Amino acid sequence: MGYLDKIKLAQYSRREDWLNSISHMVGGGLSVVALLLCLVRAVLARRWDYAVLGLVYGLTMIAMYSCSSVYHALRPNRGKRAMRLVDHAMIYPMIAGTITPLAVLVIVPQRPVLGWVLVGVAWAVVAAAVPITLTLFNKTKITQMVLYLALGWMVIVAVKTLWEHFDRTGMWLLVSGGLAYTLGAVLYGIGAKKPYFHSVFHFFVLAGSILHFLSLYLYVFVVK
Template sequence: MRKKRQQTPAEELANAITHGIGLGLAIAALVILVVYANLRGDIWHLAGFAIFGVTLITLYLASTIYHSFPDGKWKKTLRIIDHASIFLLIAGTYTPVTLTAMRGPWGWTIFGIVWAIALLGILLKIFFMNKLKYLSLILYIAMGWLIVIAIRPLIESVGTTSLIFLVAGGLFYTLGTIFYAWK
């Protein structure tokens, strides 16, 4: 990975605004998901959607704040939080699927593994932010495709439409890691 290019003030403002919009949408999504889970699901749906929503809000809040600050000591700390929140969101994205559709042994296994990797990734960011960048990228990709080890239980647990969305999301996610590595 190349050395990080310094963002211009205009780029940082655009990042802060777009991520702030994402934050607003994430808050709305959390409300909708929690209401929907409360009306049509059980406690596992409620917990899964709430965790997903909170991790989505955490990512956009961290990113909005990070891009709103000028360079300096706080900016470095906020960058660590911003990058650590990526690991939270990846684990948070798995949570509704593992707690609802898969819920049994496979669901709990994937849930435990993905949250353990998220914790490892967060510690990696805290202690080695500007070192081991490729390891972060490998962890992002490994977390994203971890579900493949339980592909049969996943197929048995979700419908075709959900599976198509999961695969498409995984492909776009992997494409995004290329841009992450490129920058």
């Protein structure tokens, strides 16, 4: 039995899996819009750093939603098992891609060392966690969830800087997005075998992404 044959697939009905796929197809489409808006803003602001950071943010979000949508659209086979690995692995770069513009544009100007350490740690986790998830999937499920949450909330170490130098509305959008992702993760854990709980989890992920986009677009990628 090969490695992929040992990867267990969640037992969703075909209708539920289509809902899962469509919901994150919508997320992928919204991610494309988010990327384009960030790039337009970069041009208007004449900021090359906005363009680079917008690409990092937008492309990692597009990758996560696209892989998730493809995974759920496939029928149970080796291809679906392979895409389950990729689906889980792509969550790490999406989180790091969201943290990066916040750290570079808000934290670095006030506390350069802290800001760049956050960026470095975030992408170091990505570099380590992606291959581990791809090659040791069945043995690291709890570790994966812990890393998702730890990576997502790591900016809390800069909460004082953010509170003093980040717009209050932007801050609350950021926190609300984090809470949406976290609540979704809880539902994912407790509802693994309950019909349509995974679909609800997908909508919480969408909500988290939308809230974080509003925070970044309105209060980080600003035109002064």
